[in-house]
Amino acid sequence: MADDDHGSRPRPRRKTFLIFSLGVPGLLGLLAALYSIGALGGNTSSPGPKSYSTQVECRVNTSGSQGTVTISGTIRGDAKSYTVTVEVMDAASHQRVGLQTFEVRGTNTFEGTTAAQAPIGSAGIECKITKVA
Template identity: 50%
Template sequence: MPTHEWTLADDRYGRGGPRKPRKTLIIALVLSGAVALLVVLRLLVPGLFGEGVPQLGHKTYTARADCQMSTSGNSGTVTINGTISGDSSRFTVTVEVLDAATKQRLAEQTFEVRDTTTFGGTTAVQASAGPDGIECRIAKVV
């Protein structure tokens, strides 16, 4: 009677032969296409990712603020007067009042400027300024 010998061969691929790396190739192509699209968009539209071209709401302006402080003991008031001009008729301007020597913030005032180029007002100060006086700076314009 004939005998059959069956051997266990090294069959790494299993039944059906070697698999095609189709899924891996498709994933690699999709990722490469997405990266290429982002690069092209970044080059064509510089402001798209928050750099370069100003974002919506960005305003070009020129602003100046002056402050005068009146004190009584450890407290007082600061009178702020300023001007702003630019490519918009509406601005929100935040002015900080600082101690000139220590740069410590003594007060902060926000002004809504609409259809004009001037702003101003008074604000309370809880601490007196040092011997060098006060300094005004425009902290934020929106």
């Protein structure tokens, strides 16, 4: 029997088990990654408010080529705190002349003054909320 070339063959179940035990976790990992990036309908947005309303006003005070911008606004929504970023632009050239971020906690109003970093044209300024977190 030592020269028998027809000895017992390897069991195919071992290979099937090995493929199954490596393939299923790999497939589950791929599906989890696709879900987390939103490819399978996952939601990648951070937890927090789904809705809010904002209003912002800006006033400019210039003296020669220097100026300051007073920003005031309100935010209403579901969260207890917000981070609001306001961009101030020259109305004619749409060049950014100021940017300020406010931490709004325990209230729904924010206000502050920032330096105007470029001369303000005769058309005045525009301000808009660029980010709410």
